[in-house]
Amino acid sequence: MSENATAGADEGSEPDARFTMANERTFLAWSRTSLALVVGGLAVAQLLPPFAHIPWGRAAIATPLILLGAAMSVLSYFEWRANQRALRRGAPLVRSQLPRLLAFTIAVIGLLAGALDIYSRVASR
Amino acid sequence: MSHRDDRDANGEPPASAPGDYEESRPVLASERTDLAWTRSAIAFIALGAAILKIRPAVGLPVMGLGGAIWLLPRISPRRGNALTSRRTLLVTIAVTSLAVVSVVLTLAGPPSRGLRP
Numbered sequence: 001m002s003e004n005a006t007a008g009a010d011e012g013s014e015p016d017a018r019f020t021m022a023n024e025r026t027f028l029a030w031s032r033t034s035l036a037l038v039v040g041g042l043a044v045a046q047l048l049p050p051f052a053h054i055p056w057g058r059a060a061i062a063t064p065l066i067l068l069g070a071a072m073s074v075l076s077y078f079e080w081r082a083n084q085r086a087l088r089r090g091a092p093l094v095r096s097q098l099p100r101l102l103a104f105t106i107a108v109i110g111l112l113a114g115a116l117d118i119y120s121r122v123a124s125r
Numbered sequence: 126m127s128h129r130d131d132r133d134a135n136g137e138p139p140a141s142a143p144g145d146y147e148e149s150r151p152v153l154a155s156e157r158t159d160l161a162w163t164r165s166a167i168a169f170i171a172l173g174a175a176i177l178k179i180r181p182a183v184g185l186p187v188m189g190l191g192g193a194i195w196l197l198p199r200i201s202p203r204r205g206n207a208l209t210s211r212r213t214l215l216v217t218i219a220v221t222s223l224a225v226v227s228v229v230l231t232l233a234g235p236p237s238r239g240l241r242p
Contacts, residue, residue, distance in 0.1 A: 017155070021157070025157065028216070077217040
């Protein structure tokens, strides 16, 4: 069974194990989301046919997706650690920036993909 | 937190399960946590298998990482905090490493013709 606090953050008291396990499950959910973004970006680069007249089109969509996945993975790890410390100290939990980051970046990438597709179709006429 | 509907009107656990009700919730939470780790390991293995078809050199290590995530608590002598720290760090390193390889493949790898119908 998982217990709380990482090495180097042993101050404070042992919180309810259910809270630390909930923190762990939250981290895993974000990690799976990050993995999906990375693999999704790789699929865009490897499996989509090239955009007509835009040789860099696939890379322009895939690279931000992959980088977003990497960033979310790292940030979720640090959020997990910060929440572990907060649970031990009885302090308020860290306010996660990940939902906002995910929503904003996916929206921008979606708009970019749409713009590239429209330009590619218009240029092909 | 799980919600149970077997409490009485005063919110007390049923008399038929006097001792183990309060003790069962951490056990259930532990089960959910173990399942979350298993789902994560399966995600790595399944995605690694999918990548295997297009880039075997990338797919095999990804599958291996999934196996390592699942096996770590079963073979590691560490328990508790130390084990959890290692597992979370392993997952983070695995995702980040895959991202680095994917960016290199995307920007500097051989161009792919993509799937065609």
